Amino acid sequence: MILPATHGELPVRPNDPALHPIAEKVEAGERISREDAIALFETDDLLAVGGMADLANRRLNGDRVFYVANQHINPTNVCILNKVCVFCSYGVRPLAEDAYTMSLEEVFAEAEAARSAHTREFHIVGGLHPKLPLSYYTDMIRGLKERHPQVHVKALTAVEIAHLARVEGIETRDVLREMIDAGLDAMPGGGAEVFSPAVRSTIADRKLVADEWLRVHREAHELGVPTNCTLLYGHVESSADRVDHMLMLRELQDETGGFSTFIPLAWHPDNTALGREMGVEGKRTGGVDDLKALAVGRILLDNVPHIKTHWIMVTTRVSQIALSFGVDDLEGTVVLEKVTHTAGADTPLGLDLDEIVGLIRDAGKVPVERDSLYNPVREPVVA
């Protein structure tokens, strides 16, 4: 008497008639269009969007939800773009009081935490330091690999790669080659922000443009390095901007197949110039918007295997709900995250593996611990 009659495979029938043709495409496994994706962002029928994403995700990943025990290493907060990226509160001038640059010894000392934490991945990103040479990073990767051969290194965004190419006066492809030679396993997807030139000139004028970001990722894919891709949402961008951004990612993925994961990143306005200018400090994205960015990502990026929710940005509570909205990857244990926390994130600095496994199970899913390359590494710890 109470149970609903769900016909077909979609868990939820759309109430919004505008979604009916899109739901049919998703059910049939067909690709959706730009207009379809914009309609998914614009509708108020959240559960229907979630249902389509859930169906798309189940076809790719079943009930599995991946997570990785990782450690963030942010080697420097010195950034030549500290005035340029007005959405960021992390980067500072080289001579700023709170500027820091870790020595390699400090990096290796911090990485020792990996031994007790069963870490499988180092996630290394930082500012664009005007002086640090490529060898600083290759020595770092090599040193980490020597000390922790079982840990994958996922290092440096396309923006940092391009910056190192300029510092060294070489091609980005050569920077990548040297890093691969040092032991690079994968590349993170940061620095994409929003590709729209209008949005980019507002929030990150003079930062690596879309074509360059995509070129570095294409080169990485051609050299056999899998990468992630991101979208920074919740500032000045429109639904169309988000969709166009994702379409550029989908197009490159059709070409190379090198993206592992799409990660929408919720903007944190606190302590940022953009937040002050817009008068939105303290105003985070809503849970509905967080879930939509993930769900639309799952539906639109039909050629990207994984969608990841970043609990540091959207809270663990929203991340758990997201597992029913098309998401199959929960950001890892994340030891020592600094970048988002300087922008006011009040989420914890790290999560226990037990806690992650518990959240996944509680959502009715099967937890699978992975490495950077999505190989399952071991059975989950029984809580």
Add this chain to the structure above:
Amino acid sequence: MTIRAVGTTTDLAPVDRHELREFAALYEMPLLELGAVARERARQADSKGAVTYIVDRNINYTNICVTDCSFCAFYRRPGHEEGYVLSNEQIGAKIDEAKAIGAVQILMQGGHNPYLKLDYYTGLLDYIKTHHPIHVHGFSASELDIIARVHKMEVGAVIAELEDAGLDSVPGAGAEILVDDVRDRIAKKKIGTARWLDIHRSVHEQGLLSSATMMFGAGESREDRIEHMMRVRDLQAETGGFTAFIPWTLQSDGTEMDGTPETTASEYLKTVAISRIVIDNVRNLQVSYVTQGPKVAQVALHFGCNDFGSLMMEENVVSATGTDFIMPRPMLVRFIEDAGFKAVSRYQDYTPVKLDLDWYCGCRICLGRKAA
């Protein structure tokens, strides 16, 4: 020994176990499907796509309490140096501050303080209505119970005296889980299930409206929650006096129950959705952004909830456990609108605020007082 035997208490009829098991099976449904069913039920309750909220202020007139609930971080035993009772003037000043930001009621709740007699409460209500008139939503069932017991009065007579002095509606607190086995564990000295229901029945018979809460995640079973919901539904079928159901989760930091695993967001959303389905005769279902955070509260609007609760200018009880989401009005309105609903400011009886009203509250009780 419990003190429950005092006062008139009818025997509780057992709930229909078959129906209870059927409702409990809803927890096995996938989250989105369950949400979709609850959403449909909510739409039937309110077709206008409105999500309401109220501008008000909590005033905790005393923190002195003899009930020793293990989930509470707010109370102090009599004689404790941090114990307090607010003076009428302090309360009046708080009301004026609240009215200055557009509050349409005060929520007046406190500890179970046996040193406060009925004339304290009637005197306070009279003082408020004379000097700082505002809708008084106050004195939950367990507070009404202790007044009745201190004076060895019928609770109906207490309610009548308070209403005469100016009480306008009664909050649904103190329900916790309306299953005595659970209450014996977490709130042994608090009124039992039958007494809580009897008091709300008396409130409704007196012509006042009340709400009903549920505090879950305190180690009770899912079946216990369903039983609680069915109790509320059954009393509502009798009296029709409940305006809203307000489920929220235990926040255990700083309490005796510190360390109790936190209810997950998934379990919270399932529980609100099931509340909407089980309690099909109470129109309003409130999110708890104070315990869930604004993001999950916003999502809950798609899982059968239609009220965002209060802006809460002051909230001592939950913030004593370290939870302190207090939401400014523009943010609350933005969260409701971004979720696809129309934000409507309301009175305690859930009717929309009328800006041109020349009286302090437009709820039917207060308008009745004006007419009288």
